[in-house]
Amino acid sequence: MARYALNLPTTLKQEAESLAKEQGVSLNQFIQWAVAEKVGGLKQSQDDPRFPLVTYKRGGSGTMQPMIRGTNLRVKTLAVANKYWGLSIAQIADEWPISEAAVRDALAFYAAHTEEIDQAIAAEVGLEAQYADKAPVTS
16 A cells, blocks of 8 residues: 555544544545545546446445445346346335336346446355355354
8 A cells, every 4th residue: 555645724634534533434544435435436437328327336345336326236236136036126126215217227237238247246156155164153
């Protein structure tokens, strides 16, 4: 990790410290998160204009993932719910508090980007399988 000295105006530093405390993170973590969010926002050119309710956001793994705009709900979650669990658009919208229009847009996005999303699903399933044997057993 690269080090970078940062000079902040006193008021901005105090506000950032307050917000970091509310989030339960250090000031350093808060600033890293804020910069990552801003950089990600500026790199949002990956968005497909045909699907206005879907946007790319940086996920927990640090990679950009298609999500329902204004939420942290991944398109691949809705694709799995529809394709593998057999949930209808109405059932998905009811299960997650989003509009049917958002579900339709996400599923249309999935249809247009099937290979990309199926690879992400397969990678996640592989990780789950890898760590399933290592999970603690509770009784």
